[in-house]
Amino acid sequence: MHIAAAVYRKAKLFGELVMFSHTLFSLPFAIISMVWAAGGMPSWRVIIWGLIALVAARNGANALNRVADRVFDELNPRTAGRHLPRRLLDSREVMIFVVVNYAIFIAASGMLNPLCLALSPVAIFLISSYSYTKRFTYLSHLYLGFVIASAPIGAWFAVTGQFAFTPFVLGTVVMLWIAGFDIIYGTQDIEFDRSQGLWSIPSYFGLNLALWIAKGLHFIMVLLLLFLYVFRDLGWLYLTGIGIAVLLLLAEHNIIKPTNKRLMHIASYNLNQVISMVILFCTLGDYFLVN
Structure with missing residues (x-):
């Protein structure tokens, strides 16, 4: 019982570390892409291995991001309660978690088709490099969106093994959407980012212009x-x-108010999780029930 409890506790900590619930940002668009690519329901083999690849890549990238940002997280009062600053997990075991997830991602990609396997190292480079973009460019929000846009694009590849126009449009939708609400989220750290020499659209352009940029990105997304x-x-x-x-x-x-942590969480996360699910269910309903 003690071993089972310890394993459960550790799994729970890693789930919290990578914010597993935030899979709802990319997963719905990956499912839409799969259905459109297959012209209906894809095979169970593609669904299972595709979802394994998506989750493993996301887990590895998020965990690596926590290791890369651990020094800044310790200094920032808003993030000082995260797992690495509190020593609930240490960097070495988190890096093992990263390597294991990336290995699972490559294996799952290989189970899909040769194109997915060939692109898996490129995907790993892209999702890993995001963690360091805030050190040299305020376009880090768009790069994050670009990385997460690989979910619907990769889902299309998983089904067809071929390039096409639709997944790149859907990926651009995801990129703009993610970048927009990441800018909103970043407004909480304007002064901290400036004090540490970190780059972001809010710290570079200021609060008001940053919020207009976020609105513009979401407008183009629509x-x-x-x-x-x-x-x-x-x-x-x-x-x-x-x-x-x-x-x-x-x-x-x-409802954006950078000094109100609860409202910012609702604006940056909760509402966007609902948005992705609404688009998913309405798109699938439209495809299978209306058209």
């Missing part, structure tokens, strides 16, 4: 979702989902 409505000849339920997503985005931008 335009691209509407473009997909026309390009893929989608139906009214998909369009309804986009309408609900727009309302949620407006609510998100209206």
Whole structure:
């Protein structure tokens, strides 16, 4: 019982470390991409290995990010309660976790098709390098979005083993969406980032202009979702989902208050998790029930 309890506690700590619940940002768009690529439900083999690859890559990248940022996390009062600053986990065991997850990602990619296997080292480089972009460019938010955009693009490759136009449009939607709410999240650390020489759009452009940039990115995101409505000849339920997503985005931008941690968590995370699920269910409903 003691061993089982210890294993459960450690697994729980790692789940918290990588914020496993935040998989809801990329997973819904990966599922949409799979369904569109397959022209319906993909095979169970593709679904299982594709999801394993997505989760493993995300877990490895998030864990590496925590190791890369551990010094800054200790200094920042907002993040000092995270696992590495509190010594709940140590860097060595987290790096082992990273290596294991990246190995699982490569193995799962190999189980999908040769293209996924060939691109897996490139994907690992991209998702790992994000952790260091804030040290030299305020475009780190867009780079984060670019990295997470690999989920729908990779999902398409997993099904077809081929390049196509649609997944890159869907990936751009994800990139702009993620970058927008990451900018919102970053407004909490404007003074800290400036004091440490860290780059971000809020610390570089200031609060007001940063929020306008976030709005602009989300506006273009919505335009691209509407473009997909026309390009893929989608139906009214998909369009309804986009309408609900727009309302949620407006609510998100209206409740931003960097000094209120609870509101910022709702704006940066909770509402966006709902947005991704609304788009997922409305898109799948549109595909299987309406069209």
